[in-house]
Amino acid sequence: MNLVLLCPEDLVAPDRALLTGRRLAHVREVHRATVGDDLAVGLLGGKMGRGRLLRLDDEALELTLSLDQAPPPKLPLTLVIAVPRPKVLNRVVAASASLGVARIILVNAWKVEKAYWSSPRMAPENLRQQMILGLEQAKDTVLPELRLARLFRPFVEDELPVLVAQGTGLVAHPASGESLPRILVAPVTLAIGPEGGWIEAEIQSLLRAGMRPLDLGPRILRTETALAALVGRLAF
Amino acid sequence: MNLVLLCPEDLVAPDRALLTGRRLAHVREVHRATVGDDLAVGLLGGKMGRGRLLRLDDEALELTLSLDQAPPPKLPLTLVIAVPRPKVLNRVVAASASLGVARIILVNAWKVEKAYWSSPRMAPENLRQQMILGLEQAKDTVLPELRLARLFRPFVEDELPVLVAQGTGLVAHPASGESLPRILVAPVTLAIGPEGGWIEAEIQSLLRAGMRPLDLGPRILRTETALAALVGRLAF
Numbered sequence: 001m002n003l004v005l006l007c008p009e010d011l012v013a014p015d016r017a018l019l020t021g022r023r024l025a026h027v028r029e030v031h032r033a034t035v036g037d038d039l040a041v042g043l044l045g046g047k048m049g050r051g052r053l054l055r056l057d058d059e060a061l062e063l064t065l066s067l068d069q070a071p072p073p074k075l076p077l078t079l080v081i082a083v084p085r086p087k088v089l090n091r092v093v094a095a096s097a098s099l100g101v102a103r104i105i106l107v108n109a110w111k112v113e114k115a116y117w118s119s120p121r122m123a124p125e126n127l128r129q130q131m132i133l134g135l136e137q138a139k140d141t142v143l144p145e146l147r148l149a150r151l152f153r154p155f156v157e158d159e160l161p162v163l164v165a166q167g168t169g170l171v172a173h174p175a176s177g178e179s180l181p182r183i184l185v186a187p188v189t190l191a192i193g194p195e196g197g198w199i200e201a202e203i204q205s206l207l208r209a210g211m212r213p214l215d216l217g218p219r220i221l222r223t224e225t226a227l228a229a230l231v232g233r234l235a236f
Numbered sequence: 237m238n239l240v241l242l243c244p245e246d247l248v249a250p251d252r253a254l255l256t257g258r259r260l261a262h263v264r265e266v267h268r269a270t271v272g273d274d275l276a277v278g279l280l281g282g283k284m285g286r287g288r289l290l291r292l293d294d295e296a297l298e299l300t301l302s303l304d305q306a307p308p309p310k311l312p313l314t315l316v317i318a319v320p321r322p323k324v325l326n327r328v329v330a331a332s333a334s335l336g337v338a339r340i341i342l343v344n345a346w347k348v349e350k351a352y353w354s355s356p357r358m359a360p361e362n363l364r365q366q367m368i369l370g371l372e373q374a375k376d377t378v379l380p381e382l383r384l385a386r387l388f389r390p391f392v393e394d395e396l397p398v399l400v401a402q403g404t405g406l407v408a409h410p411a412s413g414e415s416l417p418r419i420l421v422a423p424v425t426l427a428i429g430p431e432g433g434w435i436e437a438e439i440q441s442l443l444r445a446g447m448r449p450l451d452l453g454p455r456i457l458r459t460e461t462a463l464a465a466l467v468g469r470l471a472f
Contacts, residue, residue, distance in 0.1 A: 002456050220238050225331050225464045232465025
């Protein structure tokens with residue numbers, strides 16, 4: 001937690017926050033802070049700055065806030081990700097948020113097991129919590145926009161072309177022989193397949209939507225690794 | 237495990253392998269393979285190809301091998317990584333191996349806690365096992381060269397300049413305002429700091445060694461995310 005992220009309900013006055021639970025424990029046990037210390041803080045969806053510790057005990061911590069910095073700008077990047085298995089989902093969502101991705105769309109695909117969709121990890125509260133962990137890691141306050149596209153075809157046929165028309169669309173697909181454009185300037189929509197890859201019909205649908213195929217080389221990367229590498233390629 | 241990686245001691249004949257333990261369990265429970273199936277296999281440090289299942293039971297599996305493919309070429313990339321905390325170490329080493337990094341050098345730094353060096357995870361057998369997991373993930377057979385540089389100064393002053401002189405040296409360092417060269421052509425040496433970053437004296441030493449500073453933007457990424465992003469930026 002490189003930034004203590006505050007929700008509106010944490011504020012007991014416009015410049016005072018009172019925290020309990022996970023964040024209290026982290027500040028005590030990991031930061032090992034003491035009264036008088038300054039912590040990096042941010043208001044969810046708002047500004048960042050410093051919070052001075054007024055109180056810190058078993059029950060709660062209290063901060064006076066001075067928030068004067070804008071959060072870092074989001075990357076003009078939409079990630080379209082086939083729902084990964086629950087074990088991987090949390091890391092992927094947190095990593096995407098930490099990388100500054102503006103929008104995450106979790107989409108169905110042939111090789112996405114149906115059970116993935118009913119995992120408790122797909123609950124909006126969990127996904128939001130993972131994004132918050134990513135923001136706390138990266139020092140950002142703005143949640144990515146997160147959407148679930150449970151039906152592949154309507155999403156790809158109706159919604160994706162609108163996204164692609166705003167800039168470039170790229171789909172990660174092995175052996176397509178295509179390399180990447182060099183810099184993220186116009187908005188990019190990037191699709192990352194499930195474990196085992198997209199099936200041919202999905203690829204064709206994606207291409208018809210205006211997505212360009214992209215070759216990541218002969219190695220198969222974990223979802224979180226591949227997405228970090230792609231974002232790095234586009235954005236750094 | 238996208239590739240069943242074989243060690244020389246698994247071979248009972250030049251074209252026959254007998255496996256037990258972790259790989260047996262994985263083939264039975266995850267691949268759910270049956271006798272007659274073909275599996276992607278590779279010989280550690282050697283060729284890749286197919287293995288046909290001759291036998292599969294509670295005790296062992298047996299494969300006939302036909303290995304005719306070269307493994308993917310390594311990236312001409314050396315990663316110099318300050319030892320991460322043990323919890324993160326395994327993922328970083330496995331991810332580096334999966335990304336095709338040619339050489340990993342785990343180095344000391346000011347903010348590397350001494351205890352990290354005596355963690356059981358730093359044992360050569362564990363590090364090797366993590367690289368093997370990365371190769372199995374990525375479909376590769378060649379272990380990265382792995383070195384430990386426990387003394388920062390001699391490494392940076394004596395060894396690093398030799399590496400850098402072979403190509404380009406880059407060090408991840410926030411707010412340096414530098415962006416990356418676009419493509420990995422000549423060998424690159426990339427240094428990634430510990431949690432909390434390099435201290436100024438280390439940065440100065442690194443710069444003196446010929447490393448160029450590099451700005452990754454305002455976000456703080458997890459080690460494994462940052463390295464994937466950097467590799468992606470350089471190599472894709």
